[in-house]
Amino acid sequence: MKATPAEQNELLRLQSIDTGLQRLDHAARNLPQDAERTALEPQLATVRAKHAARTGELEDARIELRRVESDVEVVEARIDRDSGRLQQTASVKDIQGLETELASLRTRRSDLEEIELTVMERIEELEATLADIDEERTALTAQFDALESARSQELGVLDARRAALGDDRETVLRGIPTELVALYEKQRARYGTGAALLQRGVSLGSNTALNANDLDTIRRAAPDDVVLCPESSCILIRNEESGL
Incomplete structure (x- = not known):
């Protein structure tokens, strides 16, 4: 030739x-942000899983609290009803029966209130734990987003250089x-x-x-x-x- x-x-x-x-x-395939994001992804996945698990536990606890509160309302309604009946009856037998039932209802209410307090404490603990996880997740997400932004900027610079070299290449090719x-x-x-x-x-x-x-x-x-x-x-x- x-x-x-x-x-x-x-x-x-x-x-x-x-x-x-x-x-x-080569630079575009080996951006430092890619390695950092790869290292960060397991941490972010872990904290997201913890957040989902604690959120589920918190929702279950809130459902349980609503159920206990509903039970308390039912017991209190029965106490009010029986107390009213007790005031209106003169039958010794009825009085004895109502007083026995009221004692049982008050015990049940006391038990439910203890359960209610325990569930409320568990909800407070879960909310505090979830707040800590949220803070960690927010920090990791911000770090990940910052890496993604830096990666996009670096790719933009590389793309601009590639485009400039591409133009130079076309110019050189015209003379060969x-x-x-x-x-x-x-x-x-x-x-x-x-x-x-x-x-x-x-x-x-x-x-x-x-x-x-x-x-x-x-x-x-x-x-x-x-x-x-x-x-x-x-x-x-x-x-x-x-x-x-």
Whole structure:
């Protein structure tokens, strides 16, 4: 394949841009915020699970309290009813029966009030625990959101740089023959590097010094011959730095 030295030299610019794009892609895949978010996610999941569990316990306790309060209301209503009947009857038998039932009802009310107090104390404890969990969850969520915001900002910066390099790449491509670009893309896809400079006998595509036979072959090539690095298979660019 033939291409002018100037056209071949443009491949170095193209390779530099593509290397920059690869670095940006690597940076986008390895943002420090991603590692921090990954470390934070189990903590956030744990505190959310604790919050859900305590919320369920609190709701159960409140339901139990409402049931006990309802039972107390029923017992008090019966006490009021029997007390009224006791005031209105003159029958000794009825009086004895009502007094026995009232004693039983008052005992039941006392038991229910103790249960009510116990449930209320449990609700207070659960509410305090839930408040602490809420505080922890809020702090972790804020930390997670801050990381997400920082991550989005960093991605925005990387995207802007990628767009700028993309524009530069399109500009460079317009000065390189299509066939030469195709060879460059083919070698880059296969071997990772599409083009590299031969600098003082060292291929920067493989970072190794070429042997005498390879250098002699390259010296004999015409300036517009496209040559490949015998070590890395990338297009080898020759200029005044090559030491030929």
